[in-house]
Amino acid sequence: MFLLFVAVGIAYLCLLKWYLLAMIGFIILFLVAFRWLGKQRKLIEEVLDFSEAVRHRDFTRRFVVRQPKSAEGRLFAAFNGINDVYKRISMDKEIQHQYLNKVLNMLDSAIIFYQEDTGKVMWINDAFKQLFQTPHIGNIRGLTKRHPELYEKTMHMKLGKQQMESVSLAIGKIKLLMHGSTFVTQEGTFRIVVYQNISEAIDETESRAWHKLLRVLTHEIMNSIAPISSLAETLHARLEQGYGEEDIADLKLGIYTIKRRSEGLLQFAKSYRLINKVDRPRFVDIQLKMLFESIYQLLEPTLLQKGINLDIILKDTRLVLHADVNLVEQALINLLLNAMEAVKDCVKPYISITGLKRDDHLIIKIQDNGRGMSSDIQEQIFTPFFTTKKSGSGVGLTLSKQIMLLHKGSLFVESEKGKGSTFSLQFVS
Secondary structure, eight states, X not given: OHHHHHHHHHHHHHHTTOHHHHHHHHHHHHHHHHHHHXXXXXXXXXXXXXXXXXXXXXXXXXXXXXXXXXXXXXXXXXXXXXXXXXXXXXXXXXXXXXXXXXXXXXXXXXXXEEEXXXXXXXXXXXXXXXXXXXSOOSBGGGHHHHOHHHHHHHHTOOTTSOEEEEEEETTEEEEEEEEEEEEEXXXXXXXXXXXXXXXXXXXXXXXXXXXXHHHHHHHHXXXXXXXXXXXXXXXXXXXXXXXXXXXXXXXXXXXHHHHHHHHHHHHHHXXXXXXXXXXXXXXXXEEHXXXXXXXHHHHHHHHHHHTOXXXXXXXXXXXXXXXXXXXXXXXXXHHHHHHHXXXXXXXXXXXXXXXXXXXXXXXXXXXEOSOOOOHHHHHHTTSTTOOSSTTOOSOHHHHHHHHHHHTTXXXXXXXXXXXXXXXXXXXXX
C-alpha cells in the first residue's frame, strides 16, 4: 500500500512538472521496493529451508521472533509451533518403537518383518538372530546363503495359517511352527513371519507320553509274566520231586492257567498292534441323522437288555459330517460302550448323543449320568492300555483319540465324580 501511494505521488509530481521531487520520490520508491523484495526473498528462503528440514525430519532448529506482530514474526512463531508438535510426535513414536522393540525382543518366538516386493528386511528380533545365528540381514534373500531350506519354506508358506515344518540348522534338525501375514501401507506391501521352535515342547510331550506308556506296559506285562513264572517254577519243582495220580489234576490246572495267562499276554500284544494299525481315513459326506440311527440300531438290543435309556438330540437334521464313516462309527461305539459301563449301577441309567454346529466346528457329544471320574483318572484315560474296568483292554479310548487326530479333530472329556461324564468329538467343518 505504501509503495502504491508513493508511485501515485511520483506520477502527480510529474504532472506538475516537479521533476526533481519526482526523481527523489522515485529513488525512495526504488530503495523501499528493493528492501521489501529482499525481505520477501529472505522469507521465501526461510520457508524453503523449513520445508527441507521437515522433509529430513529435522525439527531441532529454532526461529528467532524479534517482532511478534510482524508477518515475519508470525511466520517464525508458526514454524516453531510446528517444530514443537513434530518433536512431541517424534518422541511419542520413539517411545512406542522402543517399547514395542523391547516387548518383541522378550519373546521366545523368532520374528522377521520385510517388504514383500523388494525383500528388504525392516526388522528382526533377538530371538531370530539367536535361533538362526543371523546377527544381521538386509534382504530376505540373504537367507539363501545361510539357510536355503528356511528361505524356501518361508517363501512358499500359506499366509494366515499355522504350519509345522522341519528345518536343518547348525544346532541340528528342529521343528518350527510358522505363521505369516501381510498388510498394505502407502509405502508398499509388508509381510511379518513368526517362527516358534517347538522341538523341545514336542520332545518333552513325547517323553511324558512314553514314560506313561512304558509304565502301563511294564505293569501289564509284569502282571502276566510274574504269575506265569511263579507257577512254572512250582510245577517244575513238583515234577522234580515226582508225582502221583493225585498230582495230575493239579499239574493240568497249572498248565491251563499258564496257557490262559499266556493268551492274555498275547491278546495284550495284539491290542498294542491294533492301536498302530488305524488306516488312513477315507472321507465321505454323511448325514449325522443317518450315522446316529445306524449306531442306535446296532446297540439297541444291548440297551434294552440293560434298561438304559438312550436319547438322540439333533436339532438340525441336515447336519453333514465329512469324515471316514467306519472310523467315526468305531470311535462312537467305543465311547457309547464305555458310557453303558459307567451307568450300569445307576437307578435310572441315561445316555445322550448330541450333534450340533458351533462356529466352524461340528461337535458330537456323548453324555451319561454314570459314576464319573476323578481328575487323576481323566489325565490317564487316553493312555494306551490304561483302564478302570476289570475286563477292559484300555485300547478303546486310545483308538478313539487317534481316530480324531486322523480327522484333524479333537476329543475332550468333562467329568465329575458321581455326576457323570461328557465326551466331545470336535471336527473342523
